[in-house]
Every structure is written in C-alpha cells, then in structure tokens.
Amino acid sequence: MVRMSAAPENHLEPARVNDYDRLAEAYTAENDAGIDNAYYERPAVLALAGDVTGRRILDAGCGSGPLFAALRERGAVVSGLDSSAGMLEQARRRLGDDADLRLADLRDPLPFADDAFDDVIASLVLHYLEDWGPALSEIRRVLRTGGRLIVSVDHPMIVYVGHRLSGREVGYFGTRNSLEEWTMGGQTVPMSFWHRPLHAMTDAFTAAGFRLSVISERQPVPAARELFPDAFRSLSATPAFLFFVLEAG
Numbered sequence: 503m504v505r506m507s508a509a510p511e512n513h514l515e516p517a518r519v520n521d522y523d524r525l526a527e528a529y530t531a532e533n534d535a536g537i538d539n540a541y542y543e544r545p546a547v548l549a550l551a552g553d554v555t556g557r558r559i560l561d562a563g564c565g566s567g568p569l570f571a572a573l574r575e576r577g578a579v580v581s582g583l584d585s586s587a588g589m590l591e592q593a594r595r596r597l598g599d600d601a602d603l604r605l606a607d608l609r610d611p612l613p614f615a616d617d618a619f620d621d622v623i624a625s626l627v628l629h630y631l632e633d634w635g636p637a638l639s640e641i642r643r644v645l646r647t648g649g650r651l652i653v654s655v656d657h658p659m660i661v662y663v664g665h666r667l668s669g670r671e672v673g674y675f676g677t678r679n680s681l682e683e684w685t686m687g688g689q690t691v692p693m694s695f696w697h698r699p700l701h702a703m704t705d706a707f708t709a710a711g712f713r714l715s716v717i718s719e720r721q722p723v724p725a726a727r728e729l730f731p732d733a734f735r736s737l738s739a740t741p742a743f744l745f746f747v748l749e750a751g
Contacts, residue, residue, distance in 0.1 A: 506729030519694045520630060522565075529686025530566040537733045539625075543654055543743050546626055550652055550716065550747050554578040557620040560618055562608060562645065563627030567593030570601070573623075581619075583612070608637040617646040624653045626743070632677065632696045634703075638710035645750040651712055653746040659721070660742055661697045675699050675724035700744075707748050716747035 522529065533539045547569065551559075555577035561570045564582030566589050570657075573580045581602040584590050590603050597603070604613050608624075611633065622641050631637055641651055662674045668751060677698040684693050704714060719741040726734045 505597050508724075512616055514601040521691045522584075522586035523588030524689045524691055525628070525684065525686050526566070526586065526592050527632070528689065530589075530592045532686060533566060534568055537737070539568070539725050542722040542737060543611065543626060544572065545723045546718070546720035546743070546745055547623060547652060547654055548572055548576075550649075550718065550721075550745060551621065554621070558618065560619045560641075561620045562622055562624045562641065564593060564603070565589045567596045567601070567603075569623065571596055571624055578621075581614070583608075596729050608640070608708075609633075612640045612644055614644045615720070616643055618644045619649060620646060620674065621650045621652060626656075628653060628655050629695050629697065632679070633707040635710065638706060642711045643748055644694070647750055649750045650715070651707075651746075651748040651750065652706045653748070654743050655696065655703070655746075656695065657744045658697060658699050660740060673680065677702060703746075707746070709751050712748035713751050714746065715749050716745070718745040718747075720745060 513662070516688055522743055544550045551573070553576075554751070555574055557578050559573055559578045559580050561567075561573065561580055561582040564570050564584050565586075567582060568589060570593065572581050581604070582590075582593060582597075583604040583606040584593070585605070585607040589604055590605055593602065593603055608627065622645055624641070628634055628637065638651075651706065658674070662672065680695045680697055682693045684691050707714060720743070721738045723742070724732075
C-alpha cells in the first residue's frame with residue numbers, strides 16, 4: 503500500500519475515485535515487492551491464518567492475487583473477488599485461467615452460497631467502505647458457523663496521528679472520510695478511505711454475528727530490515743495496520 507498526499511474534497515471526481523483499473527499494473531508491482539504489503543501486512547495475515555490445508559477460503563478484495571497465491575500454495579481451496587476488472591486481469595495472469603475469480607463489490611450480495619467457506623480474509627479492504635454492515639452481513643452468510651473472518655485495516659491511531667501531524671483538525675471518534683492522491687506508473691488517482699475508531703470496528707463485527715478471537719498489532723518480518731532500513735525502523739516502532747481474527751457465531 504502506497505499513500506500519497508491528501509487532496510481537497512472538491513478536487514475529486516467521484517466516478518474516478520479508487521480507480522484501481524488505472525493503477526493495476528503499477529500497484530501490482532508495488533504490492534509484490536514493497537515493505538507494507540510483501541514484508542508486513544501479508545506475512546501477518548498468513549501467520550494469523552496458520553495451517554490452511556484443505557480449508558475453503560474467500561479472498562475478499564483479492565486484487566492481483568498475491569495472497570490468493572500464497573494461500574493456494576499452502577494447500578487451501580481459494581476463491582477471490584474484487585471490484586476492479588484491471589486488478590482481476592493481473593490476478594488471472596498470476597494464478598492461471600482455472601482460478602476462481604469473481605468481479606464483485608463487497609457492498610453488494612456476494613456470488614456464493616450460504617456456508618460456502620471455512621475462512622474469509624478481508625485484507626486492507628474494509629477501510630474503503632463507509633458502512634461495514636452490509637459487507638459483514640454477507641461475509642457472515644457465506645461463512646460456515648465457527649468459520650473465521652481475518653481482517654486487516656489501517657490502524658485507527660496512526661491514521662489519527664498522521665492527520666494531526668499534517669495539520670488537519672480531526673477527532674479520533676466518529677467515522678470520517680480521508681481523501682488522498684496516489685501516483686503510480688505515471689497515473690494519478692484520487693483515493694477515498696473511511697476511518698473509524700476501534701470500538702466502532704468491534705461493534706460492527708459483533709452486530710454482524712462475529713466473536714472477537716484475536717486482535718493483533720504486528721511488525722515487519724526481519725528480512726525487511728536490510729531491504730528497507732528506514733521504513734523498517736518506522737514500522738517497528740509504530741504499527742500501520744491492525745489485525746483481527748473473528749469467529750462466525
């Protein structure tokens with residue numbers, strides 16, 4: 503994940519917000535090699551997932567498929583969905599034509615039967631949604647009872663501190679929108695994120711029928727120390743992401 507400068511609200515064209523189709527190739531390269539995803543968030547998610555041999559897993563917001571590929575290599579039976587056709591094209595190149603990939607939006611009904619999965623992984627995707635309720639309700643529907651939802655999101659405190667340091671007067675409580683610009687591969691795209699405090703996250707999980715099993719703050723893997731010394735020191739001192747493991751009740 504690469505975060506660029508904040509943009510004023512009137513600069514954004516709603517139809518082009520979060521346009522991953524335009525960023526697909528460049529974002530895939532960054533996601534595959536950068537510290538945030540390859541050496542921090544993705545290893546943390548895989549560690550929380552543990553032994554996935556034979557488990558039916560939905561990668562909800564699969565992007566170009568690096569997590570899908572890692573889970574499949576570990577013996578899971580994986581399906582993926584994403585709202586960006588461009589990202590799914592990148593995933594198809596990585597995973598092959600036989601991979602179960604669906605073009606779908608988490609705000610809509612999911613194209614899967616009830617109790618279809620043992621696990622759902624929502625990796626850095628929920629913070630694009632203003633309202634988590636419909637997405638979590640659908641995730642609960644496609645999970646068997648006792649199945650797991652594994653979530654990673656932007657850490658609410660680091661988001662709050664970052665906004666304060668940039669001179670934006672924001673409060674920690676309440677759900678609020680953050681507007682940014684990402685520039686990759688010669689393309690600049692406005693991005694919109696919805697941030698909420700920790701209690702709002704846990705309240706949303708509970709309301710959707712989940713029980714909190716694990717809440718975790720992780721650090722980059724040791725291999726990142728030599729590759730990204732400055733970023734490694736920063737992320738080892740202050741977490742960028744927050745991780746949850748939830749059980750479908």
